Amino acid sequence: MMDASEDELAPEVRSILAAARDRPGGETRVSVDARSFPDAVAAAEAEGRVPLVAEVKPTSPTTEGTRGDDPVELAREMVDGGATALSVLTEPEHFGGSAENLRRVREAVDVPVLRKDFLVSEAQLDAVEADVVLLIARFVGDDLSELLAAARERGFQVLVEVHDRAELARALDAGADIVGVNNRDLAKLDVDLETFESVAPHVPDDVTLLAESGVSTVEDVRRMRAAGADALLVGTAIMDGDVRANTDRFTTAEISE
Numbered sequence: 395m396m397d398a399s400e401d402e403l404a405p406e407v408r409s410i411l412a413a414a415r416d417r418p419g420g421e422t423r424v425s426v427d428a429r430s431f432p433d434a435v436a437a438a439e440a441e442g443r444v445p446l447v448a449e450v451k452p453t454s455p456t457t458e459g460t461r462g463d464d465p466v467e468l469a470r471e472m473v474d475g476g477a478t479a480l481s482v483l484t485e486p487e488h489f490g491g492s493a494e495n496l497r498r499v500r501e502a503v504d505v506p507v508l509r510k511d512f513l514v515s516e517a518q519l520d521a522v523e524a525d526v527v528l529l530i531a532r533f534v535g536d537d538l539s540e541l542l543a544a545a546r547e548r549g550f551q552v553l554v555e556v557h558d559r560a561e562l563a564r565a566l567d568a569g570a571d572i573v574g575v576n577n578r579d580l581a582k583l584d585v586d587l588e589t590f591e592s593v594a595p596h597v598p599d600d601v602t603l604l605a606e607s608g609v610s611t612v613e614d615v616r617r618m619r620a621a622g623a624d625a626l627l628v629g630t631a632i633m634d635g636d637v638r639a640n641t642d643r644f645t646t647a648e649i650s651e
């Protein structure tokens with residue numbers, strides 16, 4: 395159930411939410427043997443790489459055009475570029491994603507794969523297996539605790555996405571141990587890296603913390619890491635051009651000049 399601020403959402407986001415509510419769930423309950431995301435982050439750190447979740451994002455409301463490459467090829471280039479994990483859009487109407495894309499990518503790589511979608515019901519968890527599933531605090535509202543528990547019962551790790559301290563408090567109260575701060579304001583669709591910088595100091599050390607959205611340069615990577623990001627989730631800046639080179643540039647941001 396959405397919290398009361400739905401009217402404040404950008405029209406594109408209200409359309410995403412309406413489509414999410416209409417989307418069916420899976421036929422049978424899934425059971426996932428998840429690849430550990432926190433372990434993957436720790437391994438990247440140990441190797442001197444910036445832990446990076448690279449996102450297979452064919453298009454979006456703020457992207458010009460659609461990238462039609464095979465998502466498995468894109469995923470392989472991201473892993474070759476040092477990606478710690480992958481995020482795969484499964485939202486079809488506004489992002490060009492699909493459950494089949496996620497299934498194929500997860501079969502092709504050995505890193506953890508996040509299902510990036512706008513889930514609002516328990517049944518939607520059963521559409522496809524993934525190592526991590528996203529729950530957006532603003533979209534699920536008071537259902538967060540229940541959906542988080544339902545996802546964990548299936549074996550998913552859960553990334554709870556927040557945009558401010560109030561949503562962070564709800565995520566922590568619900569028991570989130572992987573939290574992403576989205577620098578993109580779902581009301582205006584603009585991105586501001588200060589969002590992460592304002593919320594990160596209030597996240598406990600035992601929570602795996604991601605900075606999401608709006609990262610487009612090596613300096614942005616370093617800035618988010620200096621502000622406390624254990625990992626970063628990057629889509630547009632990796633999908634724009636040479637995917638492998640873009641991924642490599644960000645994952646080596648702390649060992650390159």
Ligand SMILES: O=C(O)c1ccccc1NCC(=O)[C@H](O)[C@H](O)COP(=O)(O)O
Binds near residue numbers: 406583606607608609
């Ligand atoms: O990316 C969008 O245009 C967008 C619009 C409306 C709601 C959500 C949107 N993005 C979802 C995401 O969270 C991003 O795909 C992800 O954080 C990567 O962001 P970026 O690196 O800025 O592409």
